[in-house]
Amino acid sequence: MEFMKPGAFKDNARAALADQDLRSAMTMLSTGMIPNRQGAVDRLPEFEKLSQRGRELKDHVLAHLDFYLERFERNCKAAGGHVHWCATAEDARREVLEICRSVDAKTVTKGKSMIAEEIHLNEFLEQHHIEPIETDLGEYIIQLAEEPPSHIIGPAIHKTKDQVSDLFLKHHAKLGRTERQTEPQKLVNEAREILRQKYFDADVGITGANYLIAETGSSIIVTNEGNGDLTQTLPKIHIVVTSLEKVVPTLEDATTFLRILARSATGQEFSAYTTISTGPRQDGDMDGPEEYHVILLDNGRSAMLGSEVQDMLRCIRCGACMNHCPVYQSVGGHTYGTVYVGPMGAVLSPALLGVAETKHLPCASTLCGRCEEVCPVSIPLPRLLRQWRQRAFEAGDVPSLERWGLSVWAFFAKRPWLYGLGARLAMRGLAYLGRDRGRMRKLWFAGGWTDGRDLPAPEGQTFQERWRKQQRERAAS
């Protein structure tokens, strides 16, 4: 479906700021996610050390990515799995479709996967008459609402409970559920009961992967609902859609990340389910798929290696940066118009989609640095946002008014005498305008400021003017 575009960021933001349901849903961040994360971090004395270790591990893997990916492929194949290298989103979609067609699949169940979102897999499958069924509760909600996720770990975080009640009633009434449920547990149960049979009916189960283990050829997913396990063990085929940078050397290395992931994300010590898959069902296994496929997506990532934004490839998709971002808290994820949102999205999206298409995203940040502070793998997000701003500026992707304004400002800033003269005149003027109340309610050339705030008036004379005068008086006396 057509949804918001990153180019319309400002319009999207305006709509978001006026959306009372969104505003009430987003308070969840400050009352839940933020204090929960802090509590979990405080309870683990070695969090900092693990975080440092995680960062080093990721940097090591990125420096030897080819080695670990080939090792993963070898071991995955040895366990009976298949690995599909896909340079682009289109390649990945085609591979998934081919696998689905090999068993004439009518429905596929899906665990939560941001890579599936990145390649817009659901729309593609629907176009080819295969019904995708989201089994993660949040993903299920937004699938009913026909919306993209607004958060990388809480896809329906923008929805209030009331909105979910309405949505379930609207879509489940035809399935005989005509009572509007309002208690969270009852809503969960209703979704669970409706989804139950779908797991058995599905021909293919698609999940993402939090980690790929090079030494064993395994993939790991973490969930809180157990939906991933049913998605990947019940159907004939399990497809893992994932990307290059998810590989880690060993199982033990994965545990380093698992210990910081849930704590950073939701403030849990550990996700409720951590599931490791190695190849298809083996002789003697009680359950499991007959085929196990890994779709290994590049889609612009290998081009980030060795670039100024390589650090972004360390990201473990915990979402802490967006939870703590003042801009995200105000406007929510849909405003970004991209699959990845918040600070990590504003850094990753220009790499995946191009700078021109996404130029608002790196600019729409106060650079407050809280994202970097809470990032468990120390990605210098503000620095990377500035990198994109610099590239956009150098490529001429900056409005001419802004460029002109900067040039005029720089012209004066490089000429202190002229600057001082201009400053003295301007401040006298502003002080005059604000003389009655010490502030201005409206200034035609500063609407961006005065629409929501008064502008405090300057004292009148500049500091340097007064200082020099004082120095002269001191010298004279």
Add this chain to the structure above:
Amino acid sequence: MANDKSKTPINVGLFATCLVDLFRPTVGFAAARLIEAAGCAVHVPEQTCCGQPAYNSGDSRHARQIARQVIESFEIYDYVVVPSGSCGGMIAVHYPDLFADDPDWNRRARALAAKTFELTTFLADVMKIDAAEAISAAHDGTATYHDACAGLRELGVRDQPRELLAGVKDLALVEMDDTEACCGFGGTFCVKYGEISTDIVSRKTAEVVKTGADLLLAGDLGCLLNIAGRLKREGSSVQVRHVAEVLAGMTGEVPPIGEIGSERGGENNGKKDGN
């Protein structure tokens, strides 16, 4: 650390910042008074801006030109002191980055960065002044302190202003919730994305008001203009000042930010306005 004034004084270059220069000269004088009280000589060389507007807009060419100008004007001093964590961070953290490919300027930028300090960290960490002794300031009221982002995260400004404020007679300090959350100023962000900025600052003013404090303090004029502007628009009576004004005992010399000095002399006590 009291200095022996008979020896060569410690020469401090005061980088007032463009916002202080333009909007709030009193903060510059307050900073100078505090630095002198710590036993240093204050110098104010000709200056404009640290270059941050260009740097954060991706215009590194102009940012470098302005940075060179600052380096040339200030490298002769023993220390550079800045009454702003944001501009202080620009010099102390980002200048060396700007000259990553220019060994000569990089060396000079790093040398300047190493001796550049935000005002309260200079007083508390470098000069190690005893606040109660060196600053005989008094202010009758209850204040809350906003942690401005760049100072907090780039320069580690957190305890220093609070320690110094503890030495101000009659002043009570109450902490607001989420004091480390951004106020939404963000330099040019506040006009480019004015509506989002307004929404962010509204969360901040709600926290300020919730504390019941009659005075909001911070160490960065950008944040202060933003928060004061929003508080006034909301009709709040909470007063707003730079932390240096209170520390230097200069609240009697200038009305709070965004207010008028009609009752000058009667309003040096941080009481509600409109009295």
